[in-house]
Amino acid sequence: MARTDQTQAAVLGALSVTPMSGYALRQEIRDTLGHFWSESFGQIYPALAELARHGLVERRGGERTGSSTFAITAAGTARLRELLAEPAQPAPPRNPLLLRLFFGRHLGPDACRELVQQSRARAEDQLARMAAVRRELAADASSPADRPYWLLTVSAGEHAARAQLAWADEALAALADLRSADGADRLPSASPTPEEHP
Amino acid sequence: MARTDQTQAAVLGALSVTPMSGYALRQEIRDTLGHFWSESFGQIYPALAELARHGLVERRGGERTGSSTFAITAAGTARLRELLAEPAQPAPPRNPLLLRLFFGRHLGPDACRELVQQSRARAEDQLARMAAVRRELAADASSPADRPYWLLTVSAGEHAARAQLAWADEALAALADLRSADGADRLPSASPTPEEHP
DNA sequence: GGGCACATGTAAGCTGTTACATGATTAA
């Protein structure tokens, strides 16, 4: 229910694939879950300590620093199942781009176009990253049981990115219309409106 | 840059459309910006106090309780422009549904299907809400200068919701395949594998 | 010997939600 549970679920989940260090855990979460999840060091290490205290993960190797790894225990796997079965409550939305566009009248069409273009570029990046992940998954033969589930999240990222691209193109066109209409209103003498869109 | 600035931007932005009370502010933000933004009382009232202290908004009417309203000042409008011009940094993603699906092996295909179906239902809800907003906007003739910008955010919501629908259908099909493959693996004697996918 | 990647942790501080306290107005 609490957010901490989500961090624990992410940590236990990652360790259910393979044992690793806290440092590697953070990299895995950033690189593999990056398009739909994030955790910082300040979350991961306390979570690992808590999980170890309850016997849900086990520390192996160098106690201090160096090549220590954390492995999930049987109790940890059971706990993971519990955590995953809890209802997935979506977080309250906070989209700073759409906030700016909603009050875009104060920014003007050109500044808005720039924002949308940045968003479009991010979507293309994401599409490229998703394609790269697909290639990696195709090349890597480990964890065959996990693969179909991982592909679902990749597909979600692709659908979202393509939708963002399509919306951005539509928004850019609308803002272009707005700009010329605006210009015609406010600067009637600026230029003889070189080309009107039919 | 800080999150507080975002709250101030949302509050100033809403008041730039029309003056209203803090209570109404919260309702407007929930009902109108709801699909891409959220603020709670605990954010709104301190933000209003802070803005009033700096002369960016002005309290009118009953000082105590009752029919008091807050109105944006000229300085407030200028500040809003500044805030909106600041770079829109996207928040770190946190999608509890995709987290569960990624580790879906531990949940099994059926539990995953249920999650996806819930997500699909939410997307349909959102699509319906966006359609309602479109109707309201078409009927309401006030704020014509804001309308094109508002429509951009509605369109973003529609694109996102449609993408979620398309993905959900794809995911449900994939999970159905997985379920039957799984059943064939784990329960070879259950039924003579009625239909195999080629 | 210096720099870099690996590795573990803590503390401060901000953001944000929730629950609570308080009271006015209005409708049943």
Next chain:
DNA sequence: TTAATCATGTAACAGCTTACATGTGCCC
């Protein structure tokens, strides 16, 4: 008069990021 809605605020707490402190092992 009781309940619901409108209205304003505060306090406690949870979640999360960032920066810092510390140390190892390896390669150039």
